Amino acid sequence: MGFEVDEDILQDFLVEASEILEQLSEQLVTLERQPDDKDLLNAIFRGFHTVKGGAGFLSLTALVDTCHKAENVFDILRTGQRHVTSELMDVILRALDTVNNMFAEIQNRQEPTPADPLLLEELKRYCRPASEDEAAVAPVVTAAADATIADLGEADYRQMLDQLAPDTSADSVSEPASGASADNSAAGDGDDISDDEFEALLDQLHGAGKHSGVPASAASAASSPSASQSTDDGGDEIDDLEFEALLDQLHGAGKGPSIAAEEAVSTPAQAAPAQQAPAAVTASAPAAPSADKAAAKAPAHHNAPPDTSVRVDTRILDNIMNMVGELVLVRNRLLSLDANHDDEDISKTVANLDAVTGDLQGAVMKTRMQPIKKVFGRFPRVVRDMARNMGKEINLEMVGEDTDLDKNLVEALADPLVHLVRNSCDHGIEMPAEREAAGKARAGVIRLTASQEGDHILLGIEDDGAGMDPEKLKGIAMKRGILDADGAARMSDGEAYNLIFAPGFSTKQEITDVSGRGVGMDVVKTGINSVNGSIVIDSEKGKGTRLQIKVPLTLAILPTLMVLVGKQTFALPLTNVNEIFHLDLTRTSSVDGQLTIVVRNHAIPLFYLQDWLLKGERQPRKTQGHVVIVVVGNQQVGFVVDGLIGQEEVVIKPLDQLLHGTPGMAGATITSDGGIALILDLAGLIKAYARRYA
Structure with missing residues (x-):
């Protein structure tokens, strides 16, 4: 397994593959409803192909094998040799589940478990075309994509040439390999090469006698100076210029890089037919300086956009958010102090700090948004x-x-x-x-x-x-x-x-x-x-x-309504507050022992928060009071409080370990006047006390 590679490379793969796998799940379901969407087919094909490529780089063989077979299925679907069915999608979705399981194991730095052999067999079956007639043709195409030139027979290579250069006429292909035709090919459009030229090309690429079925004429051609030079210098490897010239041989002069093509076309046809192809390959060598210049200029036309993203641990973002939260508390404190002073310069400075703090808070929040x-x-x-x-x-x-x-x-x-x-x-x-x-x-x-x-x-x-x-x-x-x-x-x-x-x-x-x-x-x-x-x-x-x-929108900063109960300050989450009004508490009624008020012809249960929160210092109930109507689920409840302070954004601080599990308490915060307020968990509060103090 490739976990010993650079951690950054592994992280890049995990990030990219995670995004692709998330998209694939939705794309596959969409494809079942839109089986004729070619763009979607191509997108899914590219998704499996990209994951396979990254896994191959990390030597994750099990993941590569599954993705490769899934990729082949979509290659068949793209060419119309098989159609999307529910049964096929069942298999592909099972394959995606397997890939996701492997990916989870890789995230935990574990060796991925190989896929079920039965699943791989089903994928392999769907890799073949639906009809027997298509099954006879398809292997040539797929083999041509994966095999090396040395593995191809003459008939296979001829068929691949037909696909690469479909404009070639049948008559030109069937012409005998004579000296005249070879001259014609070298000096003309270059679309066709003879059998001897092809064998000489194999010698040029692999060395004389290193490929199967080498005729004597090809072996002699390989002993030419140009061929031996190529073999000695590169062995089985070919350089960029030789590859460009080979493309000219396959596609026709002028259809590849223009400089190399002109060199190949202008080469005199004086050598023997079997030596024509090597001469065409080596003829592009003098064009090396020009080719290098062209290669140097090419990236200028295809400059990739600069990478503007940076991977940051979420714990760092959490720390930054906590510090911004502390800054918000300081801001609130300064605003409170400024309200009691008439100094214009201080007011402007505090107002500027308020604006900057708000912008900073919004910017940091965006880094956590998904x-x-x-x-x-x-x-x-x-x-x-x-x-x-x-x-x-x-x-x-x-x-x-x-x-x-x-x-x-x-x-x-x-x-x-x-x-x-x-x-x-x-x-x-x-x-x-x-x-x-x-x-x-x-x-x-x-x-x-x-x-x-x-x-x-x-x-x-x-x-x-x-x-x-x-x-x-x-x-x-x-x-x-x-x-x-x-x-x-x-x-x-x-x-x-x-x-x-x-x-x-x-x-x-x-x-x-x-x-x-x-x-x-x-x-x-x-x-x-x-x-x-x-x-x-x-x-x-x-x-x-x-x-x-x-x-x-976020859990880091909580908008609250600050209220007084007795002499203590409490914070109610503003998301639960429906309305506030002043009430003559003598106008309440009791239904089945529950204190109730009627608001717009709707009965709402009423509770005194002091009964729940100030058990040791309960005050006598007043006849006038502020009522805060809160919504918890589908239920509306009225809370009687002693005073209203106003709306304030607070930063939630966890309770001390000794206070963990206290019913109805979500946390604590520092208020704008420097005090401490408990943040109420209204759902937990009602669940713990409503029936007890009804």
Whole structure:
């Protein structure tokens, strides 16, 4: 294995191959829907070819073998000798899975496990054309691409010449190898060479007698001064000028490099026929200075763009982001101090620092940004495989794949989104016959969307499937002990849809490898809440279901609402805050022992944060207070606080080890006045205290 090579070379391969393999998964699924897309076929072919080339350089034989066979399949598809079918795509996707597994082993610096021999045999079978007639012709073409000249027979080489120079007439090929014809070839267009000339070329390239089937005339031709000079100097190697002259012999003088071609054409045809070809090869030697000049000038016309990218360890970016966060805290402190002074020069300086800090913060955040496509890219394969396994027809649409968000968020959202897409395939989209009976198209549609709104990202997963029945969901919840009859009677449809996120809840009667255990959607909600996000679900029976996820643009800087509870400051994530108002708390009512307020004809449970956060120093409840309405999932909750400080961007600092696991606490931060505020985890807070202090 080639792990002993320079680490930079290995890293280059890992980065390039990772991007290609991510693209291949989506491209292969697209190809199955668009089998006649030649550009897509070529792109997939190049993808496998590039991975194979990098793996070959590192001596990763197992990976090279699999990629080479997959590449050959697409070479056959490109030439139209075989057509894309679902069965063929099953094999290719299995090959891609194998390549991905090998790639993961290479990333861990392990020797890649060879592919299953049965898989390689299936790939080899698809490397052959579909019909027997084509199978008789194809080996000549593929062999010509891989074999050396010494391995080719005369008939094979003649056929390769026909492909390289298709304008050659049959009459000129069949002319006898006479001196006149040889003279004609050397002095004319150079499209054809005789058998003797070809054998002399082999001597020129390999040395006399080193190739199979050398006639005596060719051996004598190889003993010419020019031939012996070439053999002595280079052995089996030929230099660039000799190769250019050989191209002139194959393609015709004037179709290769112009200087070498003119030299070859102007050479007098005075030698014996068997010596004509070597003379044509060596005749280009005097053109070396001109050829060197041409080669020196060539790169000027094809200058590659300079590499503007630098590979940086993400830990370095995290450290930079942390330092920028500290700078933001200092900025906030200076802005607070400046508000209490009337010095114009200080105000201008602080304002300038504020602007520069904001620009720096935005620039550093961009270094951590990645397109959501890194998550979306895996879904075409997920949907395709699930649809095929369940006998469904599902089309996937993706919008906003270029939307950028924090790298950590991309990684955190990957598993929840996979759960949601699989859930739409399994529970949402109906079987084709059911859809037809309901007047729908046989193929269902799942639509993924991503967009940025302010400092948040909105993600949508929508399907046109069967939708959800709220009454059925309530019945399942009561059966599983999640809900009682009175609670079900008062529950709205929106709240009923939210039941699917309850632990242990599942609408499946049978457990399968896809669903039925009641853990998937609970994991989704937990994962989204862990990144300070929220999820809202809406559905219509018979029409479909839509889920909308809202997450912050980054996890490093958190917009918050600072509030006072007693004499202490707390920070509420702004993404959860819906509205704020001042309320006469004597206008509340109690429903089943729960304090409630009515806002726009909607009853909202009300809690005093001091009861939860200030257990040892509770103050008497006031009759006037500020109420902050927050949204957690589909649920709205009102919190009574003693004072409002305002909106502030904060940097989340982890809690000390002694405070880990404290219910409802996400972290801490330093406020603009230099104090310390605890950042509340609202979902955890409600889960821990809502029923206890109702």
